[in-house]
Amino acid sequence: MTLTKADMLNRAINRMKENSPDREFLERELFKAEAGIRGEKRLQRKFVEFYSSEPFEILWNTSLTLGNWPVQIDGLLLTQKAAIILESKNISGELHFENSTGEFYRRDSNGIKTVMDNPAVQVEKHIRFLKTWFEENKIRMRVDGLLVFTALQAELCSLPHTIRTCRHHHMIEFLFKTINEIPTGPQLSKQTLQKYRKTIESQLTPFIQKPISVQYSLDPNLFEVGIYCEACKTFNVSRLQRRWQCATCGQISANAGEEAVKDYFALFGFQANNEEIRKFLKINNRHIVKRLLSQNFISKDGSRRHSKYSLNDAEILSE
Ligand SMILES: [Zn+2]
Structure with missing residues (x-):
């Protein structure tokens, strides 16, 4: 991803x-x-x-x-x-x-x-x-x-x-x-061209796209918080009986929580703590959020309550 x-x-x-x-x-x-x-x-x-x-x-x-x-x-x-x-x-x-x-x-x-x-x-x-x-x-x-x-x-x-x-x-x-x-x-010569190609390839620096609110200086209040429901287009999904379920239409989704975490990273920053994600997802339970943040596209620094979570660099490209 x-x-x-x-x-x-x-x-x-x-x-x-x-x-x-x-x-x-x-x-x-x-x-x-x-x-x-x-x-x-x-x-x-x-x-x-x-x-x-x-x-x-x-x-x-x-x-x-x-x-x-x-x-x-x-x-x-x-x-x-x-x-x-x-x-x-x-x-x-x-x-x-x-x-x-x-x-x-x-x-x-x-x-x-x-x-x-x-x-x-x-x-x-x-x-x-x-x-x-x-x-x-x-x-x-x-x-x-x-x-x-x-x-x-x-x-x-x-x-x-x-x-x-x-x-x-x-x-x-x-x-x-x-x-x-x-x-x-x-x-x-062909060999020199190949050598130059390798020199260039060894120094590639992936261009990292800034989060959207940072890139365009947008007020965070312009954006909806909560977890999005694809079916009824509202932000009312919550964790019910180990599933993501929409409180508006009842639709169950496998990855609504994960998508909302990616939304956070895309909008605000490539690093966040548990509390910031809880606020954004409108989830009170820190353990649910912790589980959500323990995925392979996210890396964790620090321990326990001071943990910071970042989207892995390789996951963000300029295009
Ligand atoms: Zn819904």
């Missing part, structure tokens, strides 16, 4: 009190997170067409850090001539880069203009990051980048001057063109 950003947002939205003005914001965030994942999958599927008789290595979702600076690279292609960063952006509509101002915006099918962070700037940052990271790790390679728009309904109306940019449909041709245009220098 792994909590992804989309899972965590789903849990937060499900617990958000009705008519809360922040609901729409979280729904937009969820939409973006899911679109991002779909875009990355599209990029990976397209990449199978990158067939080359020359050696190369491809790494997906590479998370690295320089000091406190974390970076996630969607695709990292290591070729004999250079490393090429593939950045996927799943944004639909008419897409415009204003090179005079550095702004990026899209116009949707209703003609509404939305200014967004310029993804070409992000690729530039990632190139700068990787050059430094390579230097520190004794990887001697040029670094280049390609920005790939993965939405099915996207039209590139203008392009950035700084970064090569294409739709995913054209990605493979752009990649070969990029590689061809790099001046020929010493070519790296």
Whole structure:
């Protein structure tokens, strides 16, 4: 079981009190997170067409850090001539880069203009990051980048001057063109590429998603407490005769308590004590909560009443 950003947002939205003005914001965030994942999958599927008789290595979702600076690279292609960063952006509509101002915006099918962070700037940052990271790790390679728009309904109306940019449909041709245009220098051997791949893989730092209320500075009172009943959509489940049963509709659930504990971690923090979980679950019995917290996705520090429970790091990923 792994909590992804989309899972965590789903849990937060499900617990958000009705008519809360922040609901729409979280729904937009969820939409973006899911679109991002779909875009990355599209990029990976397209990449199978990158067939080359020359050696190369491809790494997906590479998370690295320089000091406190974390970076996630969607695709990292290591070729004999250079490393090429593939950045996927799943944004639909008419897409415009204003090179005079550095702004990026899209116009949707209703003609509404939305200014967004310029993804070409992000690729530039990632190139700068990787050059430094390579230097520190004794990887001697040029670094280049390609920005790939993965939405099915996207039209590139203008392009950035700084970064090569294409739709995913054209990605493979752009990649070969990029590689061809790099001046020929010493070519790296298959063994060197494999060695560099191992160096990178040995230093991956999983990107940990912050709990939703922390990430977006949301008031804890915006969220419902109690244990959720899937059947009647209320928060009235309690422990009756060793079972989770809804006081509203009578439905019995095998894992309602466990799910509510995961909700707590997703919303508020990756560490909690028995009392905090009791309050959140609206359960008075500390022994029931203790049993609930003694599961393999949770680790325990300290003893007896001072115990702190944490969700295992590996259970929380950025996507
Ligand atoms: Zn119910």
